[in-house]
Amino acid sequence: MQPHPLKRLWDFIKEPLDGWLMLFLGLIYVLSLFVLFSADNQEWGRLTAKFGYTVLGLVVLWSLAYLRPQLVMNFAPPIYVTGLLLLIGVALFGVVVNGSRRWLELGITRIQPSEIMKIAIPMMLAWFFQKYELSLSWRHYLVAGLMIVVPGALVLKQPDLGTATLIMAAGFFVMFFAGLSWKLIIGGLVTFLGSLPVIWNFMHDYQKKRILTLIDPMQDPLGAGYHIIQSMIAIGSGGPWGKGWLNGTQTHLDYIPERTTDFIFAVYSEEFGLVGNVILVILYLLVISRGMMITARAPTLYGRLMAGAITLTFFVYAFVNMGMVSGILPVVGVPLPLVSYGGTATLSILVGQGMLMGIANQRK
Amino acid sequence: MPRPTRLKNTRSDDEQFELRLIVAYGFMILMFIVLVGRFVYLQVMQHDHYMTLAQNNRISLVPTLPNRGLIVDRNGVVLAQNYSAYTLEVTPSKTGGLDSTVEALGKLVDITPRDMKRFKKFLSESRNFEPVPLKMKLTEEEAARVAANGWRFPGVEVKARLFRDYPFKEMTSHVLGYIGRINQKDQDRLDDEGKTANYRGTDYIGKTGLEAVYEDDLHGTSGFEEVETDAGGHAIRTLRRTPPINGNTLKLALDIRLQEVADKLFGQRRGALVAIDPQTGGVLAFLSKPGFDPSLFIDGIDSATWKTLNEDWQKPMVNRALRGVYPPGSTFKPFMAMAALETGTIGYNDVRAAPAFFTLPGSSHQFRDSNKHGNGSANLARAIQVSSDTFFYKLAWDMGIDKIHPVLSQFGLGSRTGIDLDGEATGVLPSKEWKEKRFAKYKPEVRRWYPADVVSIGIGQGFNAYTPLQMANAVAIMANDGNVFKPHLVQEVVDAKSGKERRIETQPTRQLPFKETNFEYIKHAMETVLKPGGTAARIGVGLQYTMAGKTGTAQVVAIKQGAKYNSAAISEQQRDHSWFVAFAPVEQPKIAVAVIVENAGWGAAAAAPIARALTDFYMLGKVPADLVGQLTTVKTGTADPNAAARAQAERAAAEQETPDATPSP
Known part of the structure; x- marks a missing residue:
């Protein structure tokens, strides 16, 4: 007996998606709608827009989950090369906004090529390692390192310390899972810590200021430290149980900067308290755990590397954002996955999750 | 034959991969625990502190102003100095009705037509919630009279303010220039130069002459106080303070x-x-x-x-x-x-x-x-x-x-x-x-x-x-x-904090080939x-x-x-x-x-x-x-x-x- 056509459509849609991931992401998304409504002063404008780009994001997610990773994988080199060329384009003809050259003017619209690299770098490296899987030698790690460092340096020069760190971290995760020697990792870490004073000298004043105000926000309470202090007040005053939805005074008295985007966690934290924070952290942990499971079960090297990198990157976003808003990490422009308002940020998360689901389907 | 440098571990790949997965997973869990620890610290242990901070206006950061630097001649004679005087200030948004308030104040202090004109000009230049001076330099008697009747006038304050004084008036006017109230143009420039934070609470800025050219030296650095205030916005006590750094003294070559x-x-x-x-x-x-x-x-x-x-x-x-x-x-x-x-x-x-x-x-x-x-x-x-x-x-x-x-x-x-x-x-x-x-x-x-x-x-x-x-x-x-x-009026800048002198260049810039x-x-x-x-x-x-x-x-x-x-x-x-x-x-x-x-x-x-x-x-x-x-x-x-x-x-x-x-x- 033929099932009902709607049932068949439902099965077709549901088929490539990963149930657990969809559930956890869905829960986070529902929470985010409540927070955004409060953060946006109970207006519908941003909420409606968020629906719009989420629908687009879900279509992309579904397509990537539906496609076989072996197929998607082949797009890695062209995407990577395009991204790299665009980054060079930015360095040469980029538009300067707020003192950094991040945007490329394309007549009708502006694009930020460093966003493409967030996904292009791990893809390219995973593709590369898969291609030479059987003959991996130290040369391949060197080439992989260069493929990370070149775009990383270009983004760092813009200057955009936050994004540069994120894209280089994503590339590093691939190398880590591909079996980069522990000695090298630890040696690199030691060298990095040792070279911090040198890096300090090369930093821009605004970057130095961010780090100094992180160490002691009270150094500049009316200037650069203001954001951190106000968001810490919001979180701290939320207490164990929170002030209740729509009751955050810090939020509604306009004390929290960027409260729908980078600092949205302060809004959530003030209104839902420690309990809310723990729930959100657990939800993120569940997404990550499911990601780790998919990674462990992935049948191909590309699948493992990509799934691992996507999951770790997702973690980095969540951790860095909550860390900066609560004052233990410097303020770098990293959005809270799925919660922060913003189309590009949401899209890049959903692209990653779509690929992850595609990899999960491989074992079937 | 020397062993090649090994960047890849040669243990069984699967075993190696699983180990790394566990390390990564453990690391992430550890980091999340750190984060939750931070939340516990902020939201449980420090909750009272932050609650206090968040309560409306309980604690406010009040900038404390540095004294503007002096200008002295080559022998130390003071050419520009500061003195303190009372001003009568009105915050339009806090008064019941601005016109009636000003009228009633007119019975307590002598408000001249010139004061009135100036007040109107300031009003048009400031925002509604900013205090605007109605009369400068009140006499002791006037200040006392307003203070005694203060309860009748919400949004009216008598404040002690520093004023600038040029003892030699016309004689030095084209050298020293003058300071004046910060207007929108000055404000935009301060924004562009990223100096807004240091000018919070400052009303005056050098407009012309040396007062303008050496503004950065003369202004100094604002301090701030963390002040506990009651519901009416009155300060109860100071919790913390960082003193301002006064402006530097300009010592001129001028005699x-x-x-x-x-x-x-x-x-x-x-x-x-x-x-x-x-x-x-x-x-x-x-x-x-x-x-x-x-x-x-x-x-x-x-x-x-x-x-x-x-x-x-x-x-x-x-x-x-x-x-x-x-x-x-x-x-x-x-x-x-x-x-x-x-x-x-x-x-x-x-x-x-x-x-x-x-x-x-x-x-x-x-x-x-x-x-x-x-x-x-x-x-x-x-x-x-x-x-x-x-x-x-x-x-x-x-x-x-x-x-x-x-x-x-x-x-x-x-x-x-x-x-x-x-x-x-x-x-x-x-x-x-x-x-x-x-x-x-x-x-x-x-x-x-x-x-x-x-x-x-x-x-x-x-x-x-x-x-x-x-x-x-x-x-x-x-x-x-x-x-x-290069001709220069200022001979040295004396740092207010360290007393160190910074000499203005006295070396010849070039020698004519004649x-x-x-x-x-x-x-x-x-x-x-x-x-x-x-x-x-x-x-x-x-x-x-x-x-x-x-x-x-x-x-x-x-x-x-x-x-x-x-x-x-x-x-x-x-x-x-x-x-x-x-x-x-x-x-x-x-x-x-x-x-x-x-x-x-x-x-x-x-x-x-x-x-x-x-x-x-x-x-x-x-x-x-x-x-x-x-x-x-x-x-x-x-x-x-x-x-x-x-x-x-x-x-x-x-x-x-x-x-x-x-x-x-």
Whole structure:
């Protein structure tokens, strides 16, 4: 007996998606709608827009989950090369906004090529390692390192310390899972810590200021430290149980900067308290755990590397954002996955999750 | 065979991969635990602290203002200082009704129409929730009266504020400038420069003069207090405070005694005087007459007063020393002489005719000499001493503008000196390129350089136009044999916190590539100007040190646009300007000075006696007899009426002397 056509459509849609991931992401998304409504002063404008780009994001997610990773994988080199060329384009003809050259003017619209690299770098490296899987030698790690460092340096020069760190971290995760020697990792870490004073000298004043105000926000309470202090007040005053939805005074008295985007966690934290924070952290942990499971079960090297990198990157976003808003990490422009308002940020998360689901389907 | 460096571990790949997965997973869980730990710290352990901070207005950060830096003269005499006074301030959004509040306040304190006008102006410039001053400088009694009735007026406060005071008022107005309330334009600039945070709570900013140029030094760094406040916004106690760092003190090269003597010597006359120490480039006196009372601007000037000041035919707001451009007249001749010597146009002892008039080849037009009989014949030195026009007409004609311009530009003529004041005028050192550019919009006949153009330039007329500052600077360069300094009013900046002094550059910026003997020759010729036979011989009588100088007369250009027609003034305004440049002592110059007295007639008449009396005071401490008892900065004995009368008579007599250079039209 033929099932009902709607049932068949439902099965077709549901088929490539990963149930657990969809559930956890869905829960986070529902929470985010409540927070955004409060953060946006109970207006519908941003909420409606968020629906719009989420629908687009879900279509992309579904397509990537539906496609076989072996197929998607082949797009890695062209995407990577395009991204790299665009980054060079930015360095040469980029538009300067707020003192950094991040945007490329394309007549009708502006694009930020460093966003493409967030996904292009791990893809390219995973593709590369898969291609030479059987003959991996130290040369391949060197080439992989260069493929990370070149775009990383270009983004760092813009200057955009936050994004540069994120894209280089994503590339590093691939190398880590591909079996980069522990000695090298630890040696690199030691060298990095040792070279911090040198890096300090090369930093821009605004970057130095961010780090100094992180160490002691009270150094500049009316200037650069203001954001951190106000968001810490919001979180701290939320207490164990929170002030209740729509009751955050810090939020509604306009004390929290960027409260729908980078600092949205302060809004959530003030209104839902420690309990809310723990729930959100657990939800993120569940997404990550499911990601780790998919990674462990992935049948191909590309699948493992990509799934691992996507999951770790997702973690980095969540951790860095909550860390900066609560004052233990410097303020770098990293959005809270799925919660922060913003189309590009949401899209890049959903692209990653779509690929992850595609990899999960491989074992079937 | 050496083992290859292994970047990849060779253990079973799967086992290796699983281990890494566990490490990564463990790391992430650990990090999340750290994060939750942070949340527990903020939301449980520190909850009370942050709750307090969040409670509406319980704790507020209040900026504490630094005291603005002082400005003192080279001997430490205070030229700009702060004093505390009460102001009555109204926050419009907090009052029940603004008009009724102001009306009721009018019964407690005397609010003048001027206060009212200023208040309205401030209101239009500020936002609703900002306190706006209604009346400045309340008397103790008024302050007490308002404070006692305070409960009746929400949004009204009596605040102790620091005010700026310039004890020498008009005398230093064109040097110090003034501060004024921060307006939208200032605010935008502070935003652009990222200084907004440091200006929170600050109402005033330097607007002109040294107050503006050295704003960053004078302002200092704001401190802040974490203040616990009650529901009404009143401070209960201070929890934490970071003290402000006061502004740095500016120590000027200027000597206020010299400035006052110069000011008094000018009396009611208009003009400018700049005295420079040729050894350092420090500006010893910098006067533009008339000045204005800077305190009018600090409290905010009302439009009627502003209009009066701006439309005054004497132009008190124009800094003549810095921005006034005048033809230099014959004071230009020593510099022309340098051009002639350096280009080899004439030798030291070449004697040439100095007749009553000069005609160009093939022309009947006569360029007449100021001495209608002419001066017979002269060498270059004597031509300077007697200020022969025909001699210099010929010299200029022989050289042509292309030879003159490069030499004279070395003296800084026609370019900014770089003094530490804003808005310096460039002046005009004519050249073919300059004329082409200046008259670019005109027909080619106007733009073209005519050979005859150079003739009147030779005696400092024609297109020539320089500021008194440029002339003083050029004379200082001549006096010290071509060592060029950047003139500066501020000698050192004294750090308020450490007391360390930061000296303003006193090294020469360059050395002119001219022959030393040429400097000696011209300086000697300038010395003879004050000797018998020279145009300023009378000024040189009784000199106790050596002095060199040059007289000059500047033709007056038509009355400037926008000036009010004033029938009493018009005849006076058509008189020539009197110039004198000088330095002393000749061997080791300590002071170089340029004086211009507007519409005071010719040459040595008005300007030279001022320069002589000034150098007498600077070199010998001799106060002009008629100023005895009138100076506030110098202690003098009792006035001797006879000596005073004599001194005045002497200067008056000087004004009757024969003109040195009345240029032909």
